[in-house]
Amino acid sequence: MQILAGFLLTLPFQQRFGTLDRLxxxxxxxxxxxxxxxxxxxxxxxxxxxxxxxxxxxxxxxALASRLAKAGLAALAATIVLAxxxxxxxxxxxxxxxxxxxxxVLSFIGLWVMLxxxxxxxxxxxxxxxxSPGA
Numbered sequence: 313m314q315i316l317a318g319f320l321l322t323l324p325f326q327q328r329f330g331t332l333d334r335l336x337x338x339x340x341x342x343x344x345x346x347x348x349x350x351x352x353x354x355x356x357x358x359x360x361x362x363x364x365x366x367x368x369x370x371x372x373x374x375a376l377a378s379r380l381a382k383a384g385l386a387a388l389a390a391t392i393v394l395a396x397x398x399x400x401x402x403x404x405x406x407x408x409x410x411x412x413x414x415x416x417v418l419s420f421i422g423l424w425v426m427l428x429x430x431x432x433x434x435x436x437x438x439x440x441x442x443x444s445p446g447a
Contacts, residue, residue, distance in 0.1 A: 313354055313388055317347035320395070335406075336398060343394035346387050353384030389420040 320343055323329055332340065357377035364373045393416045401409030 313347070313350050313384075313391075316391060316395070317344075317351045320344050320347050320391075332402075336401060339394055339398040339401065343391055343398060346391040346394060350384050350387035350391055353380050353387055356380045356384075385424065389417075389424065393417055393420070 320340070323340065357373075357380050360373060360376050360380070364376075393413050396416045397409045397413035399409075400412040
């Protein structure tokens with residue numbers, strides 16, 4: 313995430329950046345905001361751990377880290393979707409950018425949300441249908 317954010321922050325210093333239209337600049341700005349947000353959110357559990365660990369606030373720390381990680385992953389997904397939109401828009405055209413971004417969104421939903429939930433339901437079904445110990 314930090315590499316992607318750093319890369320995005322260098323783009324305005326490239327010659328071709330000046331040729332971006334208003335929409336492309338908006339896509340870029342959105343990607344930068346999401347990248348910086350994702351970096352902050354994904355690293356925040358480290359500072360939380362440093363502050364809360366010695367206070368024996370494990371439950372607070374785990375709950376906080378989980379929320380921060382989920383928000384960070386959402387921001388990371390948004391960063392990648394916006395970067396895909398921008399790159400495909402520049403290379404092939406706005407319609408291709410929208411299609412590629414849509415495919416990225418569906419991929420994130422499928423692999424980051426639906427697959428884990430499906431695996432969890434499957435595991436729960438297996439546990440509930442397994443014979444109990446001693447039976």
